[in-house]
Amino acid sequence: MGKGASGKIIPEKVRIGINGFGRFGRLVARVALERNDIELVAVNDPFISTDYMAHMFKYDTVHGRMTEADIYAEDEQTFSFSGKKVAILGFKELSEIPWGEHGVDFVVECTGNYSMKDQAAEHLKGGAKKVIITGFSKDAPMFVVGVNECDYRSEYNVVSMASSTTNCLTPLVKVLNDKFGVVEGVMTTVHSLTATEKLLDRPSRKDLRDGCANIIASTTSATKAIGRLIPRMNGKIKGMAFRVPTADASLIDVAFKLDQCVSYEQVCEAIKEEAEGSLKGILGYTEEDAASTDFIGDSRSCILDAKAGLSLGNGYFKLMAWFDNEWGYSHRVVEFIIHMALMQRTPSHFQTHHARESQ
Template sequence: MKKLKALDEDDLKDHSLNVEDVLKFNGLSDVDGLDLFSELKVLKKIFPNENTDMFGCVALVVDTMGATLVTPAATGRALVEPTGEEDNIAPSDKKIKIGINGFGRIGRLVARVALQRDDVELVAVNDPFITTDYMTYMFKYDSVHGPWKHHELKVKDSKTLLFGEKPVTVFGVRNPEEIPWGETGADFVVESTGVFTDKDKAAAHLKGGAKKVIISAPSKDAPMFVVGVNENEYKPEYDIVSNASCTTNCLAPLAKVINDRFGIVEGLMTTVHSITATQKTVDGPSSKDWRGGRAASFNIIPSSTGAAKAVGKVLPALNGKLTGMSFRVPTVDVSVVDLTVRLAKAATYDDIKNAIKEESEGKLKGILGYTEDDVVSTDFIGDSRSSIFDAKAGIALNENFVKLVSWYDNEWGYSSRVVDLIVHIASQC
């Protein structure tokens, strides 16, 4: 990485450097923003939302690199040029190395998300219950999200998969303490088995060389984060965190906007949720949840969910104000949240729509969506956003009592947030 130095006013007369020039000086060709800045591991410090003006972002990047800017943002000019000297700043293309424990629905989709991004690198997968050949098949073909189309995928040997020319190490270890993450350079491990969801169990990955563990499920004792809502509360000393649930990731951004703008006195949530791998194809034993043991493809099944109560963990202002339930329905992907709330501040339904639309185009862009189209569930398969507000589906009884509807791809959207959370944590370490 080349050092940058400030230009004085005399230099300014002879230079007309724009933002792209500054980025090129550092060997950076991608100026779209998000991937660039996450590669620099300062995503949230310098890119708090996609409306940040590009000059401001570059100014902060340059400041991070130790340069001094002497021009006001209004000029639109970046007063820096390369010196050709080397320093010890890490290369901008250094990727965040990820390992995945458990190659089920979420594990495979987190892998798909990671392999399509430039800021992270999948280096290892552990699953003791499937062979490398079968792992390849399960990754390559997906009944919901379609076949893998981005790299040629093949087995190099019993311990290595090749995505194009990129090797990914495969382990088949049952005890997480014995998974040698450190040998692969995997600093971040996604714990997606659904088994090791508390801090003590997830901590086993640290013994194998992982530095941070992200649990892809709610946890009874690990700090819980929802990107777009409370990720800035993360502290570097947190080695084990939870990405909450897919439903909490849908509900929390919507609830945050409503509470920030109008105040929530109390509310009830219902999620109409697609079937998941824990359900039965035909009626079978389910001692803890008798209704959950009924055939998933043939029934609408009432179920419990802690998603609404979990919102109180990521938004303390709503603690004790929300609860909810679930209906499991015979669709394979995409779910929808119905949030019915009593407002502290009177608002028309148009006021609410406008507030959500504004946030969806501002600091919650990419997390919270907004649509006025006549959509149905399959329209959201593969949507990476956490929550897409359906303006036409909601209703208001009066200016203090409303029902709001928001869609989410409970697989792809959630898996995207797992990777986003990793990138954010990396930027803070």
């Protein structure tokens, strides 16, 4: 058995399945296949062929080609990743997906269509033991790595990983509140395109302004989620979103009122200290003259841009932080699955053996 960063024993290998092989589905798969403590054994998507799955997995416009791996479809039920076989399923009803037959312990729900707890719980009927929703959920327990993952309990069968914006905002808020106390705040996220936005004007059930050759004013779930993740912040942070026509990498622009009268330099130093300490790999800090594309492929959840912020006086500060809304979030999903596996009271259903520590 290998050991994680916390020194705890890691079950080897944790077997996962993915429902929905879109942007997040493919990137979670990429992250999982880079690790030695997790195994992707099955993918369910009734709307795309195995050949197309393999092609889209290998070639990614934003994150590049997977040149180090030999990826191809063996047949309609299997694709191969450097000799590792992944079962391909095509069920439309969640309760009918035979996860148990493939030995899947954790299902990553990536379709965006089943965000309610009872909806995602349909995966359990097919033999899955746990379900992770990649997005905001109104009623499932919600977690952000670096903020409240210690609140996870093994009896939770369906959990939410919130949104990528929430994963950027909450570590920053946690540090500021722990160090100085946050009275209130207003956040705007300038967010790259998602699967919701369309290239050309067309009917949209979500927003009449979804033609992506625009800057689109929108809503964000991040400020709804933060009160559940950090209860002391409930009702203290408001926010909105702008969708912009870039493929990946986003930012948050946050104005805070702090309890303590401190300088902007003290605020930056506190964040830098945590970025190099307890939140290393999750929180980042930069003083470079950077732009959004510089953060594509960055696996951290939140990178403070120290040069872009300022003090507004009287305890008010304006901060900006970058994040790769795809790659960073996908890393947190996989890391939380490992955390869930560690927390199981009866982990005997996981296959274990001696292995080197995962990078």
